[in-house]
Amino acid sequence: MKYRINELKSGLKIIQDKEPSIIIDIEFIKPGKGQSFCRIKIKKLISNKIIEKIFKSGDLIKKADIEEISCIYLYNDKKFGYFMNEKNYEQYIVNKSILKKHYKWLIEELKCILTFWNKIPIFIVLPNFVKLIVIDTSLESQNNSSNNTKYAKLITGAFIKVPFFIQINDLIKIDTRSGEYICRIKN
Template identity: 35%
Template sequence: MISTKDFRNGLKIEIDGKPYEIVEFQHFKPGKGGAFVRTKLRNMFTGRITDQTFRSGEKVKKPDMATKEMQYLYKDGEDYVLMDLESYEQMNVAADVIATAGGFLKEGETNKALLYNGEVIGIELPASVILEVTQTDPGVQGDRVSNATKPATLETGLGINVPLFINEGDKIKVDTRSSEYLGREK
């Protein structure tokens, strides 16, 4: 059990059998009455943010969560197939569970999967990944306006905007949180 005095951003708790992550919290001590804690919680299944108030000292359950190294094998229709590196067991994970992380997963790459009661509920990505540009229009001579960009498709199928000097076959660094171009890799 986790007490409200142990709350911090990023802490995972369980309410009504569902895992939540604390996005924001604030302790309040009104002039009269008992203290309480206001929180903003993100449902780890749906991603929805909800407000919840707890009495000070109240205890909540800690969810049965774990992270496990898993390898992304391939996409099977709408599902992503991941393999547990310890038991070599393969599991299909729905695209809505992977969400935006799917655009950064390369076949054969290993990432940390977030498991709740033995089921994958998300993928923890590094802050940035290196991906190859598979399709983009060539930069036209004379198109040299500062910060000019053009659309590009990466090897995972993700579409982002890149500077005009980026060509097909270039490897670029992409921010996984904002899907923005960070730089060219050699």
């Protein structure tokens, strides 16, 4: 299936340069003379590159066969992550290279969204915040009075900066987009 430029809108998934992409922003331009066109800002879903393209009024843009499935993270075996579809309990195996920077926030039973292109997983969307347990903290930063943070190792193996009052076995909230500490959660 193909879209005409007058059918385009933000959020549509298209194929651009043989890669699935999402339209971030679109601007229709109808000059006084000549043919109308649109300027589109596109984010490529596999390479994460953001590009701008101009399409003329007669151009057709190919629709991407993208499917987003709500899943639950089960476990990993160092090479693959295993997920289960919430609705039909079907399981998916996802290569660690696709999980990339999100790998350090994955805990059992975490709900997330897997995005598939032609039935192959291409990336994962985590919730904006996760709650993780601190398993170790460093005291190295305490010598510097201007720095009120220290490093904490989390149950997933990730290291983040936390305030001095965070202790081992504390449950903390982390922003998965930035990797920053948000707050301590009382049990």
